[in-house]
Amino acid sequence: MAKTKWALDLAHSNIDFSIKHMMFARVNGSFKKFDANIEADPEDLTTATIEFTVDASSIDTRNEDRDNHLRSADFFDVEKYPAITFKATKITRKSPGEYEVTGDLTIRDVTRQETFIVTYEGSGKDPWGNERAGFSARGTISRSEYGLKWNAVLETGGVLVGDDVQISVVIQAIKQA
Template identity: 50%
Template sequence: MATTKWAIDPTHSEIGFKVKHMMFTNVSGKFENYDANIITEGDDFSKAIIEFTADINSVDTRNADRDNHLKSADFFDAENHPKMTFKASSFTKVDDENYELAGDLTMRGVTKFVTLPAEFSGLMTDPWGNTKAGLNISGKVNRKDWGLNWNSALETGGVLVSEDVKLNIELQLLKQ
């Protein structure tokens, strides 16, 4: 079977995350610049080769001071580690729509194996004849596993920034 290359459609995709702030509200952010190398056998994603890279300097939480803090050595250390990468080792079907995406996530020079729930929305042809595929990847990671340790204790107890980071990744892929 022939291999198929897929590209992320950036106008219909988002690499997002949420982190609890002061233990009771979520702050949302996303990465603006990213790329992926995705290769399947035909249109079958079950054995897909998936490699993803995000530019740390493109982090956007709608607050320049917070974004600069995230890029600093307190968090991502973008000067020394400008990229976040993910290399999948498996994309396993759970049922008709649900999969598990497993692989190595590298941030700040630390690589950890993660398993994330993924929803495959199937294939569709857009009005211009392009074949598209939809993926929603969720889950959570503990930022401290990658050395993103900065925090501040609150006078009322607890901490300023949660250790858990919830992922919300919406991908529309374009068949090349």
């Protein structure tokens, strides 16, 4: 398959995260609004163009007070930094269908190189004749390296919010004519 443009199917795509809470539990959340520019041969991502833009204000942890705190200057400061972006700069095949995708991740105007493991899940035609491809990605980033440093010390000596954020992305894309 040749390198072609793909559009996200937002109804079948998601960006999720998980972070330690109180040193012994996890809080999960997602971003509800995002878009991507993908030009790729899904069976060989090594030459792909991959760019994501996430609306930081679309964060959802199923708790309105927590979400509003995450939108504030203590964390994402969405009024000043409304978008989180990722642009792939290097893609290496690790095994058939699995890649290391390294790129520039920007959060709160801080850009750092991050690497995610991306898996090509397969492709096929939907009932309406559209060619679709599925991908998943996973990785871990340090929130403090992006200026998201707010925390509270617990009586036990630990902290309320962990530093490592596990990220999981599931994408279904539709081939464009």
